[in-house]
Amino acid sequence: MAKLTVNLDAMIARDDFEVKIEDDSQSTGRDSGNFKLSELEQGQIVLNMLRKPEFQRETKDWTPERVAELIRSFVDGDLIPSVIVWHSQLSGDIFVVDGSHRLSALIAWTHDDYGDRQLSSTYFSAGLSKDELSAAKKTRELIAKTVGSYADLKSLGDRATPIQRRRANTFGMRQIEAQWIRGDASKAERSFFTINQSAVAIHPVELRIIKARKKPNAIAARGIIRSGTGHKYWSAFNADVQNEIEKLSKDIYGVLFEPFLETPIKTLELPVAGRGQSADGLSLVVEFINVANKLKTEMWLEDAQKKAGRKKSSDERDILPDDLDGAKTIEYLRSVKRIATRVSGNASRSxxxxxxxxxxxxxxxxxxxxxxxxxxxxxxxxxxxxxxxxxxxxxxxxxxxxxxxxxxxxxxxxxxxxxxxxxxxxxxxxxxxxxxxxxxxxxxxxxxxxxxxxxxxxxxxxxxxxxxxxxxxxxxxxxxxxxxxxxxxxxxxxxxxxxxxxxxxxxxxxxxxxxxxxxxxxxxxxxxxxxxxxxxxxxxxxxxxxxx
Structure with a gap:
């Protein structure tokens, strides 16, 4: 049976490092210090300021056991590694460069949302898989047994046991240690790649998508793997283009990944593309898009271009440009849908x-x-x-x-x-x-x-x-x-x-x-x-x- 992992991606919103806002009245100008757990509650300014880099992989690699253990460690006063953050002078937001799983797990605890409650259902338009819903349920049950919910510990008062009182005092006083990066957006981005490539955290396919995040095949892959929901990597395009990308992505996801794959297999009602919303699923989608649109690796990956020794003067026309208006992304999605509906589904051509x-x-x-x-x-x-x-x-x-x-x-x-x-x-x-x-x-x-x-x-x-x-x-x-x-x-x-x-x-x-x-x-x-x-x-x- 596939390993259950908890989808915490909705806990911290995504944004561009270099985005600028006109109204900075909500900005605290904060660029130092640690975070209190209470600052992660609903409606708090710090929570509203927290961001992940737009290109960061989804925060969904931890098992229910690991999430529960992190929360237990925090309330018991055990060592928790610092998070690394950067304050944008342009937007006033605080970007999490390293430690997004740790911070997201604590936010999830304060909101009782492990991928299946208000923050997540709004973010994903209720588009979560059975595995993700099962993981959320298991996480909540584990935390109830080992620590208790955030709301319960806050409200126990005189009814608290000595252990509960100690834990409530700990998380009430304890802070989440933060290290702050000094510099501009380019330094923050370099720091992100340095930190995350030195660890084994990022799947190779995810890293490729991150580096080629403005290419039409990368945008299309992000859309398909999440059925057009979640963070809008296509938000820079006009509304009609965004809607078309989301519709095509949802249609393609349905053809490829529904019904949901459960193991051991006890039915022939299987998806044609295996398990979606996973690293393997993303890898397949990327390759499918590339095969369907006849894209070679060196056309869209800079590292592959260097390895191939590509000369700009003669081969520049073969390099895939960034998609500035979404037209190429839609073209690629339509090519994928045309083939997908030939392979599977009940359309007359299938x-x-x-x-x-x-x-x-x-x-x-x-x-x-x-x-x-x-x-x-x-x-x-x-x-x-x-x-x-x-x-x-x-x-x-x-x-x-x-x-x-x-x-x-x-x-x-x-x-x-x-x-x-x-x-x-x-x-x-x-x-x-x-x-x-x-x-x-x-x-x-x-x-x-x-x-x-x-x-x-x-x-x-x-x-x-x-x-x-x-x-x-x-x-x-x-x-x-x-x-x-x-x-x-x-x-x-x-x-x-x-x-x-x-x-x-x-x-x-x-x-x-x-x-x-x-x-x-x-x-x-x-x-x-x-x-x-x-x-x-x-x-x-x-x-x-x-x-x-």
Whole structure:
């Protein structure tokens, strides 16, 4: 089961280091001293002044146990590392450069909000995942058992036990130590990167997004991973552009990450992109955006440009500029949505691929490389009007993928995760599709794959080898369910005979109404959206042309 982490991102608002406000009447001009816990309560000036740098990762890495332990340590007088802050002379705000998790945990305690109460629900428009809601509940329960709520400790009075009285006195008197950075916004930003790169705090993908935060693919990724809610990284654009970014992001998130992934897997109702609102989810979204829009790493990452030895005079046109008006971000989001709705969903163009067939291992582990490979394959099919030909062989393709599922694992193991295995996987899919058209047997197709230079390491496994494979011991419950459900429980399309996912179900007339078919349930058939609206229609027209 995935580790629960507490979403504290709403506790401290984000802002640009260099933002300037016209009305500084609320500014305290404070640039020294420590913080009292009471200054973090609702409506307090210091709380309203606290900010995180706009580019900082989300504050959601701590487990419920770690949040509860921090609060217990604070009220028991244990050592708590200082927070590092910077006071902006332009806005009057106090930016937290280091220690945002520590400070956010204490703010969460004073507000009884661990990702599921007023601050968070307003910030995220109630768009929290089941895991985040579970983490909030668990955190609140742990704190109730170990310390007690902030409100309770403040109001106990004569009813307090000696321990409670001591703790109440401690947090009433104790201050949160702060170290203040002196200098301008550029020094504060340099300090942020120095501090956070020396620790292992920032996920590599997060760091890339931070450094490229004004690029359209980075803005699009931030929008998608939070379903268009949370901090508006696109707030500099006009209102219509902001609304369009949020709408597209929400639509794409729904296609990719709903229903929510729960482990061990006990249902075939799985998301096509794995678990959202996570570092892995963000990594997949970034790669998806880049593949969908044909972006190379050196086009948008400065470090990659330097590594590639790019010369400005000849290659400047290939460098992705910052998005100043949101137009490019919207363009990228539309490209992503166009492909996403081809892969999944109930739009008429959707093939409704079954995630358990294409994107998950036999043990239920999500395989992002396969998703990116399908995206790449579908881009080719889109250009060549190849989806009808794909549908012709879809049944046998999927049966082969289920039968030789371990080939995917072998490719990923050989080439590594992410985009490194993308081309070999696409090669495998295209080879299998062509071999099926050539009427090759499954066994012959396996041999053909092994003859390919990129795939010569593939090994056919017998039933005993599969049963003894380590891949099948890590998540036996999911593996057992997957095998039984895919073989016996999956609904089949009555046009192409491939499996149907719950998000891609279409009810069609077996005999079209124009040909005398009735609206009775006996004339209904379950299909993929594209099989009914695209493939069947073209097949019917072709048959009519031949008969005339």
């Amino acid at each position: 093939l409704g691929l079954h995630p358990a067939v294409y994107f998950y291992s036999a043990t239920g582990r999500y395989q992002p490389a396969t998703f990116l490979a399908i995206v790449s394959l579908f881009q080719e099919l889109e250009l060549n009007d190849g989806f009808h030909a794909f549908t012709e062989v879809r049944y046998r393709l999927e049966e082969f993928l289920v039968k030789y599922r371990y080939f995917i694992n072998q490719i990923v193991r050989n080439y590594g995760a992410g985009t490194r295995g993308l081309e070999p996987l696409v090669t495998m899919y295209k080879t299998v599709i062509q071999s099926i058209r050539d009427d090759a047997s499954d066994e012959k197709i396996a041999v053909i794959l092994q003859q390919n230079e990129r795939l010569k390491f593939l090994k056919v496994m017998d039933d005993e080898s599969i049963a003894n494979s380590k891949e099948f011991t890590s998540s036996a419950k999911s593996a057992a369910f997957f095998h039984k459900a895919l073989e016996e429980g999956a609904v089949r399309c009555e046009i192409c005979n491939a499996r149907i996912h719950m998000k891609g179900i279409n009810i069609d007339h077996s005999v079209p109404l124009r040909d005398g078919g009735s609206g009775h349930s006996k004339n209904a058939q379950v299909t993929h959206p594209f099989c009914q609206s695209g493939y069947k229609e073209r097949r019917s027209h072709a048959a009519a042309s031949e008969s005339s």
